[in-house]
Amino acid sequence: xxxxxxxxxxxxxxxxxxxxxxQKTKKHVKAVNGVNLSVNKGETLGIVGESxxxxxxxxxxxxxxxxxxxxxxxxxxxxxxxYSHKEMHxxxxxxxxxxxxxxxxxxxxxxxxxxxxxxxxxxxMTNNLERRVKELMDxxxxxxxxxxxxxxxxxxxxxxxxxxxxAIALNPKLLILDEPVSALDVSVxxxxxNLLEDLQKELNLTYVFIAHDLSVIKHTAxxxxxxxxxxxxxxxxxxxxxxxxxxxxxxxxxxxxPLPDPEKERMRERIVLSGELPSPANPPTGCVFHTRCPFAxxxxxxxxxxxxxxxxxxxxLVSCFYPLNTEKKQLIPE
Amino acid sequence: xxxxxRNLISASLLLLFTVAxxxxxxxxxxxPSEMDSAKRLIGPSADHWFGxxxxxxxxxxxxxxxxxxxxxxxxxxxxxxTVLGTITGLIAGYYKxxxxxxxxxxxxxxxxxxxxxxxALVAALGGSVTNIIIALSFSFWPVMTRIVRSAVLxxxxxxxxxxxxxxGIGDLVILFRYVLPNVLSPIxxxxxxxxxxxxLAEAALSFLGVGVEPSTPTWGxxxxxxxxxxxxxxxxxxxxxxxxxxxxxxLNILGDGLRDSxxxxxxxxxxxxxxxxxxxxxxx
Numbered sequence: 001x002x003x004x005x006x007x008x009x010x011x012x013x014x015x016x017x018x019x020x021x022x023q024k025t026k027k028h029v030k031a032v033n034g035v036n037l038s039v040n041k042g043e044t045l046g047i048v049g050e051s052x053x054x055x056x057x058x059x060x061x062x063x064x065x066x067x068x069x070x071x072x073x074x075x076x077x078x079x080x081x082x083y084s085h086k087e088m089h090x091x092x093x094x095x096x097x098x099x100x101x102x103x104x105x106x107x108x109x110x111x112x113x114x115x116x117x118x119x120x121x122x123x124x125m126t127n128n129l130e131r132r133v134k135e136l137m138d139x140x141x142x143x144x145x146x147x148x149x150x151x152x153x154x155x156x157x158x159x160x161x162x163x164x165x166x167a168i169a170l171n172p173k174l175l176i177l178d179e180p181v182s183a184l185d186v187s188v189x190x191x192x193x194n195l196l197e198d199l200q201k202e203l204n205l206t207y208v209f210i211a212h213d214l215s216v217i218k219h220t221a222x223x224x225x226x227x228x229x230x231x232x233x234x235x236x237x238x239x240x241x242x243x244x245x246x247x248x249x250x251x252x253x254x255x256x257x258p259l260p261d262p263e264k265e266r267m268r269e270r271i272v273l274s275g276e277l278p279s280p281a282n283p284p285t286g287c288v289f290h291t292r293c294p295f296a297x298x299x300x301x302x303x304x305x306x307x308x309x310x311x312x313x314x315x316x317l318v319s320c321f322y323p324l325n326t327e328k329k330q331l332i333p334e
Numbered sequence: 335x336x337x338x339x340r341n342l343i344s345a346s347l348l349l350l351f352t353v354a355x356x357x358x359x360x361x362x363x364x365x366p367s368e369m370d371s372a373k374r375l376i377g378p379s380a381d382h383w384f385g386x387x388x389x390x391x392x393x394x395x396x397x398x399x400x401x402x403x404x405x406x407x408x409x410x411x412x413x414x415x416t417v418l419g420t421i422t423g424l425i426a427g428y429y430k431x432x433x434x435x436x437x438x439x440x441x442x443x444x445x446x447x448x449x450x451x452x453x454a455l456v457a458a459l460g461g462s463v464t465n466i467i468i469a470l471s472f473s474f475w476p477v478m479t480r481i482v483r484s485a486v487l488x489x490x491x492x493x494x495x496x497x498x499x500x501x502g503i504g505d506l507v508i509l510f511r512y513v514l515p516n517v518l519s520p521i522x523x524x525x526x527x528x529x530x531x532x533x534l535a536e537a538a539l540s541f542l543g544v545g546v547e548p549s550t551p552t553w554g555x556x557x558x559x560x561x562x563x564x565x566x567x568x569x570x571x572x573x574x575x576x577x578x579x580x581x582x583x584x585l586n587i588l589g590d591g592l593r594d595s596x597x598x599x600x601x602x603x604x605x606x607x608x609x610x611x612x613x614x615x616x617x618x
Binding site: 028063065089092093095096097099100101104105106107108109119121122123134163166169170179 | 429492493494496497498499502503504507511512515516572
């Protein structure tokens, strides 16, 4: 097994909710709640989940925009949470981020070339700046004469290419992709995903690919994790994840993917979850998913399941007392 | 910005006033300080279009020259309070810790009515153009700080600022390359309004006798001198009054127009009715 580039240990990110006359902390929103993850060099870790499950908060914590409440983040085996301002500045060269919305993530008053060149300027890598920027633009499939255009003169897909060029400008080791394609048309999505895959091979990048669409991740990820209310529900390598999902929530998500074959599509068994996502300020007791789980038992309401391997299969971790056996889609005990 | 007729007209009118008052000594037939004791308090005539005052001085000449003080005070106050307000607003909006301190000071200053604050300051500093500029800048910049701060808070939450931070770009570069260019439009609009307010405030201070020394012609000074003659020589107060109204109105219209052209939502509102009418006409 190759070395882990990024390791997240028991990460908690709780936001206080203040209220009342004296701004006392009333409650905490547990956006990320005890998350353990690791990504190996050159791999892609996919993270999926509904909106509000803490995916983006996780991303923001990894790039250092937020200090987590507790837990640890290790980059190349070193804890980055106690880094000084200077060390953090150097670390940022290695961890870069691509944002979800290409319309708000680019400064509308800067030219494309300046946007891509800005990180280089920040690290004083100004030798041959324009040539390097044009190289980057070529790498992501933009034309050299786009250099002097403003963001509003580009389409959504092209804007996302600018965002990607900006992220790879510093030759980072790790890229956090926060829903990089969910704001784009399906046809453009494919192009951008292909671009990301090519770049990964060419530049030996490691990705943390956050999405809410399992089919987007299927093509790119080596490992997939599912989050629900700030917790990891199931994590495993991609093949085992798509063929042998054990958690009821994962199965519900997978059953929502439409199939291209209309006959199979009609036969497709769908698990429709009832109810809505509970508030992360007031998560259910026991297993956080029990309020919507079709297979929930009494036990699930009081006890919290651990994220652990259910079979001999080591890498496939599930946080459920009654994981599904996908061949039969039935509860294992009884 | 100047595509709209309203903006173009008000801006060129303002330019005209400025040019007229600067070049006044070349084109005015009489000096504003020239007295003629035989022609005191004479109504508007072919010789003196706006009439004469109690010393027989030409009111047109005085009104035109008085615009210098008003425009200088207005422009300086607008510039100084805009620069101060922008700097403090940027800091308050960007740094949470500084925000608390700066905003409490600003809140304290805003608690005084701005004219009263300026009055007290001029009384303390003494009346001169410089002191009036200082006093008025001091009383107008808190408003600018507030506006810039709220605009910065809005921009801060947009992702490109966050993206710049994760790219390792320093705070100063973020403030001046990412935040400032995107909050420029409310700053320009508010600056125009401060310009107008400062002209009014200067006139008010001069009228109250704490403004520019009485020998200098200003609209406020003229009005103050004219008030005892208002029943026998109404033109003495009417013309400087009209000058104030037109200048302030022009500036306000310009500010309004600029706000509309910067804010796409407001533009939609104004034009929607017109657009519909045009369409209906076309259909008919």
